[in-house]
Structure formats: C-alpha cells, structure tokens
Amino acid sequence: MLxxxxxxxxxxxxxxxxxxxxxxxxxVKEGEFVAVTGxxxxxxxxxLTIAGLLETFSGGEYHLDGIEVSQLNDxxxxxxxxxxxxxxxxxxxLIPDLNVYDNIEVPLRYRGMKGAERKQRIxxxxxxxxxxxxxxxxxxxxxxxxQQRVAIxxxxxxxxxxxxxxxxTGNLDTQMARGVLELIEDIHRDxxxxxxxxxxxxxxARAQRNVHIIDGQVVDLSEEPRFHSHPEETTQSQR
Amino acid sequence: xxISPILSALRHHKAxxxxxxxxxxLTLAIVCNTLFIIQxxxxxxxxxxxxxxxxxxxxxxxxxxxxxxxxxxxxxxxATLRHVPGVVDAYATxxxxxxxxxxxxxLGLKPSQNGPTAMTAIYFADDHTLPTLGVKLVAGRxxxxxxxxxxxxxxxxxxxxxxxxxxxxxxLYPHGDALGKSVYVAPDKPSxxxxxxxxxxxxxxxxxxxxxSDNSTLVPFRxxxxxxxxxxxxxTGQMGNVMRTAPKALYAANRMRVIPDDDGVMPFSxxxxxxxxxxxxxxxxxxxxxxxxxxxxxxxxxxLTSFWVGQRRKQIGVRRALGATRGxxxxxxxxxxxxxxxxxxxxGIALAIGLNLWxxxxxxxQHLSLWYVLAGAVALLLxxxxxxxxxxxxxxxxxxxxxxxxx
Ligand SMILES: Nc1ncnc2c1ncn2[C@@H]1O[C@H](COP(=O)(O)OP(=O)(O)OP(=O)(O)O)[C@@H](O)[C@H]1O
Ligand SMILES: [Mg+2]
Numbered sequence: 001m002l003x004x005x006x007x008x009x010x011x012x013x014x015x016x017x018x019x020x021x022x023x024x025x026x027x028v029k030e031g032e033f034v035a036v037t038g039x040x041x042x043x044x045x046x047x048l049t050i051a052g053l054l055e056t057f058s059g060g061e062y063h064l065d066g067i068e069v070s071q072l073n074d075x076x077x078x079x080x081x082x083x084x085x086x087x088x089x090x091x092x093x094l095i096p097d098l099n100v101y102d103n104i105e106v107p108l109r110y111r112g113m114k115g116a117e118r119k120q121r122i123x124x125x126x127x128x129x130x131x132x133x134x135x136x137x138x139x140x141x142x143x144x145x146x147q148q149r150v151a152i153x154x155x156x157x158x159x160x161x162x163x164x165x166x167x168x169t170g171n172l173d174t175q176m177a178r179g180v181l182e183l184i185e186d187i188h189r190d191x192x193x194x195x196x197x198x199x200x201x202x203x204x205a206r207a208q209r210n211v212h213i214i215d216g217q218v219v220d221l222s223e224e225p226r227f228h229s230h231p232e233e234t235t236q237s238q239r
Numbered sequence: 240x241x242i243s244p245i246l247s248a249l250r251h252h253k254a255x256x257x258x259x260x261x262x263x264x265l266t267l268a269i270v271c272n273t274l275f276i277i278q279x280x281x282x283x284x285x286x287x288x289x290x291x292x293x294x295x296x297x298x299x300x301x302x303x304x305x306x307x308x309x310x311x312x313x314x315x316x317x318a319t320l321r322h323v324p325g326v327v328d329a330y331a332t333x334x335x336x337x338x339x340x341x342x343x344x345x346l347g348l349k350p351s352q353n354g355p356t357a358m359t360a361i362y363f364a365d366d367h368t369l370p371t372l373g374v375k376l377v378a379g380r381x382x383x384x385x386x387x388x389x390x391x392x393x394x395x396x397x398x399x400x401x402x403x404x405x406x407x408x409x410x411l412y413p414h415g416d417a418l419g420k421s422v423y424v425a426p427d428k429p430s431x432x433x434x435x436x437x438x439x440x441x442x443x444x445x446x447x448x449x450x451x452s453d454n455s456t457l458v459p460f461r462x463x464x465x466x467x468x469x470x471x472x473x474x475t476g477q478m479g480n481v482m483r484t485a486p487k488a489l490y491a492a493n494r495m496r497v498i499p500d501d502d503g504v505m506p507f508s509x510x511x512x513x514x515x516x517x518x519x520x521x522x523x524x525x526x527x528x529x530x531x532x533x534x535x536x537x538x539x540x541x542x543l544t545s546f547w548v549g550q551r552r553k554q555i556g557v558r559r560a561l562g563a564t565r566g567x568x569x570x571x572x573x574x575x576x577x578x579x580x581x582x583x584x585x586x587g588i589a590l591a592i593g594l595n596l597w598x599x600x601x602x603x604x605q606h607l608s609l610w611y612v613l614a615g616a617v618a619l620l621l622x623x624x625x626x627x628x629x630x631x632x633x634x635x636x637x638x639x640x641x642x643x644x645x646x
Binding site for chain 2: 045048049052053054055074075078079081082083087089093095096097098099102105106107109110111154166
C-alpha cells in the first residue's frame with residue numbers, strides 16, 4: 001500500500017540544511033495497522049506529510065497504492081488525497097466557520113459527490129462516532145474529544161483506503177483517547193490501512209506493528225520489546 | 240456548487256462582509272448617478288450651436304471719443320473687414336451664440352398678449368449674417384440688403400419681419416406652418432416670419448436659457464451704438480493670419496477705437512471653450528471622484544480578502560489536505576466575493592435609484608436610466624472579481640502541509 005525506498009527529505013533555510021528524513025525505508029501492507037513512534041524532531045510528522053502527499057520529498061522513491069507519486073502533478077495529488085487518504089491531526093483541524101455537518105461535507109464536495117449521497121454518508125459517519133445529535137453544532141461548541149470524533153467522521157465519510165493519524169490523542173485525556181483509538185481500530189477492521197504516529201506506548205502497543213523513527217531513519221523494533229520509552233519522549237508527550 | 244457552505248461561513252465574518260457590501264452599494268449608487276450627470280454635462284456641452292465655428296472669428300470693437308454718427312463708421316468698418324485677405328464675409332451684431340451676453344425677449348402670437356408664447360434670443364442681422372455664420376435656411380428667404388435699417392441703442396425693436404430657428408417655429412406654430420405667419424416681438428406691431436433656419440443657439444449656456452437655448456430670432460437691424468461685435472468668416476487655414484491682420488486693418492482705418500487685448504479677437508473655438516469651461520471642469524472633477532471611489536472600493540476588497548486569506552491559512556491548508564485543488568481554493572474566494580458583491584449590488588441598485596429620485600425632486604435631475612444602474616452593477620461585480628483575484632491566487636498557493644504545522 002505504502003512503500004518508501006531510500007527516501008530523503010531536506011528542509012533548506014538560508015543557513016542550514018536539515019535532513020528530516022534520510023535513507024528512509026518503509027513498507028506498509030494493505031490493511032496493516034502501523035504505529036509510528038520516536039523522539040521529538042525525529043521526522044514522524046515529516047514522514048506522515050509525505051505519505052499523505054501533503055508535501056514533496058527530496059530524493060528516493062515513494063509508491064502509494066502502486067503509483068510512483070513523484071510523477072504526479074498538483075491536481076492529481078489532490079485527487080488522491082481526496083479519494084484514498086483520510087487525515088486525523090493532533091489539533092483536530094476542523095474548519096471553525098462551518099458546523100459539524102458542513103465540516104464532514106467538505107471532502108465529499110471536493111469529490112463532486114451528489115447531495116443525497118453526501119447526506120447519507122455524513123449521517124452514517126456521525127452515527128458511527130456517536131455524534132448524530134451534534135450535526136448543527138460548531139467546533140467551538142464541542143469538547144476536544146468530540147471535535148476529534150468529528151474529524152474522524154470527516155475522514156470516515158470518504159471511506160479512505162489509507163488513514164494517516166498524527167498524534168490523534170495528543171490533545172485528549174486518557175479516557176477520550178481510548179474512545180478515539182477504538183474508533184480507529186473500528187476503521188481498521190473495515191479494511192483500511194492505518195498509520196498512526198503516537199507518543200503513547202499504550203496506544204502503540206495496540207497496533208499490529210511498531211515502527212520507530214530516530215533521526216530521520218526507521219529502526220524496526222518488531223524483534224525487540226514492543227516499546228521502550230526514551231527519556232525525552234516522556235517529557236515531550238506532555239506538551 | 241459550493242454556495243451554501245460559503246454563505247454559512249460568511250455568517251461568521253459579518254462585520255467584514257457587511258463593510259464590503261456597503262462599500263460596493265455606496266460606490267454603485269454614487270458612481271451611477273455621477274456618470275449619469277457627467278453624461279448629461281457632456282451632452283450639454285457638445286450640443287451643436289448651428290454655426291460653422293471652425294471658420295468664425297469675433298472682433299469686439301469699442302469707439303472712443305466723439306464720433307457723432309456711428310452708422311457710416313460701421314459701414315466703413317464692414318467694408319474694411321470684408322477686404323482683409325482670408326476673410327470671406329463679415330457682419331456686425333449685438334451678440335453671438337455661446338458668448339454669454341445678449342438680448343432675450345418673450346414672443347406672442349397676439350397683440351399685447353398676456354405672457355409670452357415662447358422666449359427667444361434676439362440677434363441683429365443683415366443680408367450677410369446667414370452666409371457668414373454658415374446657418375442653413377430650411378424655409379423662406381434671407382434678408383435683402385435694402386431691408387436692413389438702423390437701430391439706435393435703447394430703442395425697442397419693432398422689426399417688420401424676422402427669421403427664426405426651426406425650434407422656435409415649432410414652438411410658435413406646432414403644425415409646421417410658421418412661414419409667412421405673424422409673431423409679436425413688439426407688443427403691438429406684428430412681424431412676419433420670412434425665413435426659418437435649421438439651428439442657431441442662444442448666447443447663454445447656463446440655466447438661464449436652458450428652456451429656450453435653441454430659440455433664436457434674427458431681426459433686420461444694424462445696431463447703431465459705440466460698441467459692436469464683428470463676426471468674420473475666415474478661409475480654412477487663415478484664422479491665425481486674420482486674427483493678426485483684421486484688427487490692424489481696423490486701426491489703420493480709424494485709430495479712435497479699442498479692441499480689447501484679451502478677448503477682443505476670439506475664434507469661436509475659444510468662445511466655446513470659455514462658455515463651457517465650468518461644465519467641463521465639473522465633468523472632469525466628477526470623473527476623478529468616480530475613479531477614486533472605485534479605486535478605494537477595489538483597495539478595500541483587496542485589503543479585506545488579503546486579511547481573510549492570512550487568517551484562514553490553516554483552514555485553506557486543511558481544505559487542500561482534504562482534496563481541494565488550487566482551482567477549488569481560487570474559486571472559493573472568487574465565489575465568496577461574487578456573493579458579497581451581489582448583496583452589495585442589490586442594495587446599491589436600490590440606493591442608486593433612491594439617490595436619483597431625491598435629486599429629481601431637489602435639483603430637477605432627469606430620471607436615471609436603468610441601463611446605467613445595470614451596467615454599473617456588472618462593472619462593480621467585475622471590479623470585485625478583479626480586486627479579489629490576487630489575494631485569491633495567493634490563497635490557492637497555500638501548501639497543503641499548512642494543515643499539519645500548527646503555530
Ligand atoms: N518546514 C520546516 N522547515 C525546516 N525544518 C523543518 C520543517 N519541518 C520540520 N523540520 C525539521 O525536520 C525535523 C523533523 O520534524 P518533524 O516535525 O517531522 O518531527 P516529529 O518527529 O514529528 O516531532 P514531534 O514529535 O515533536 O512532532 C525537525 O528537526 C524539524 O526541525
Ligand atoms: Mg510531529
């Protein structure tokens with residue numbers, strides 16, 4: 001589903017070149033649930049933005065669903081994001097000017113879906129995250145956990161093949177985090193491929209596979225204990 | 240396609256939306272009415288005088304000292320002028336079109352009529368007047384040389400016959416049968432209409448003669464007084480020469496006169512420019528105000544949209560992440576502006592018509608043509624789209640990765 005070979009990402013500013021990813025290799029199979037861990041600044045978000053076609057990379061290859069994505073133009077990338085990929089962000093990223101219903105509708109409209117089908121999908125996904133009664137609410141009128149569930153509903157409504165989540169529970173307390181993770185596991189059971197960045201060892205433990213990133217490179221921990229926490233990681237996770 | 244979510248999102252930006260819509264509405268109302276006034280000014284100042292202005296020159300002569308009888312002096316001057324090289328013809332009169340000063344009187348159809356049938360300008364004329372001015376007869380005939388009599392200043396003119404303009408003729412005799420009929424210039428003695436000319440404008444361009452600016456009456460008199468207007472018809476290309484040689488010839492014939500330096504010798508192009516200077520100035524001023532208003536409105540739209548784009552960078556990134564193309568983002572802002580613009584324009588149309596109605600009652604304005612309002616509305620919508628384009632393009636260039644970088 002998602003395969004990166006010798007991929008590198010360089011951020012250039014006037015004075016420095018930062019290798020956010022270097023000789024980065026990963027292969028995520030269709031239907032897999034992968035948790036990505038690693039210290040702060042190691043390149044987890046960078047990996048996810050490249051995987052989600054939000055950003056281009058500097059070298060190497062990336063095949064998404066069998067397509068070499070570096071050849072694609074901006075519109076083609078938008079189309080793939082819209083049809084194949086669902087995003088869940090740490091900061092929820094709902095559009096504050098739109099109510100819950102309209103927020104979930106955004107990607108469906110960009111897909112050019114008919115009104116009736118949009119409505120059906122929005123109601124279904126709201127039902128799945130248990131927020132049917134909040135369709136007319138605005139993001140500011142919801143708790144953090146509820147906002148993240150709306151974001152999940154928004155990703156869900158497009159029935160993505162690949163769900164990318166960047167610390168989806170980072171801004172939530174333990175109980176809400178558990179609810180969100182259950183929803184993600186739900187989506188996984190429906191057949192979607194999941195890549196989730198997390199600082200929380202407990203959440204990472206529930207994935208099928210853990211990928212550890214250090215200094216822009218993958219360290220496979222499947223042979224080692226399922227997780228180990230770096231000292232700086234625990235402090236960072238409190239942010 | 241995405242009108243309803245744009246509208247609901249706009250409800251969260253009421254102040255900015257209302258501000259721009261109001262600005263568009265006011266601009267539309269003011270610009271429509273101003274353009275309409277400009278158009279009327281331009282129509283006013285470009286109306287034909289009926290005379291062949293390009294070939295005409297006016298010389299103002301003032302006798303000084305004791306001369307006794309002015310009649311032979313006048314005859315001698317006319318003979319002198321007609322012999323100046325480059326001069327085709329010449330005549331003497333009390334006043335000319337566009338000059339700003341002249342005689343007006345009321346005309347009746349009956350003796351000692353109560354209240355005039357029509358107002359008219361009075362021009363003293365002789366047999367040379369029509370050929371000199373290049374004014375065309377449409378009916379009847381010109382004066383003959385033996386029909387012109389001397390008229391001392393301050394006496395009431397009682398012409399035996401007159402030549403009038405077509406506009407005046409149809410005012411006096413709406414059935415088109417004015418020729419040969421009588422009209423009362425003096426209260427008691429009728430004058431016969433022996434000729435009708437196509438057009439000859441009155442001397443006044445302001446409000447005073449607005450209701451009778453094309454009503455003129457030529458009377459067969461030489462004005463015998465110490466001041467005279469000479470009108471010269473000049474051959475093509477000779478205007479500059481004649482302006483120098485004609486006054487010299489007059490001075491050579493008789494030094495006891497004054498031809499004022501500033502406006503004593505004026506071609507009709509200059510007389511026209513002077514007559515309409517304030518009208519033209521007003522039209523230009525109004526046009527400048529229109530352009531400034533439009534510029535301010537465009538700047539307001541650019542400013543507010545730029546602010547909104549900055550404010551919404553994050554959600555633009557989110558939309559891009561969710562699958563919006565650059566084109567989708569561009570069209571979002573264009574559509575948003577079009578919706579605000581249409582709101583403003585609807586309000587503006589009402590305001591424009593209201594403003595016009597107010598001016599109709601207050602200042603005798605004409606009713607604003609709806610085409611002006613519609614054209615103005617379309618122009619403002621286009622202005623809005625033009626103004627919003629640059630910020631919208633900037634919005635479309637917000638990278639999708641903006642969604643992940645929370646600052
Ligand atoms: N736009 C950018 N310009 C320059 N450097 C960047 C940019 N984005 C990320 N980086 C750098 O790339 C490296 C990886 O950043 P990234 O955000 O991927 O880390 P992360 O693993 O997600 O960290 P965290 O756990 O704190 O979210 C960091 O050194 C960071 O400073
Ligand atoms: Mg990160």
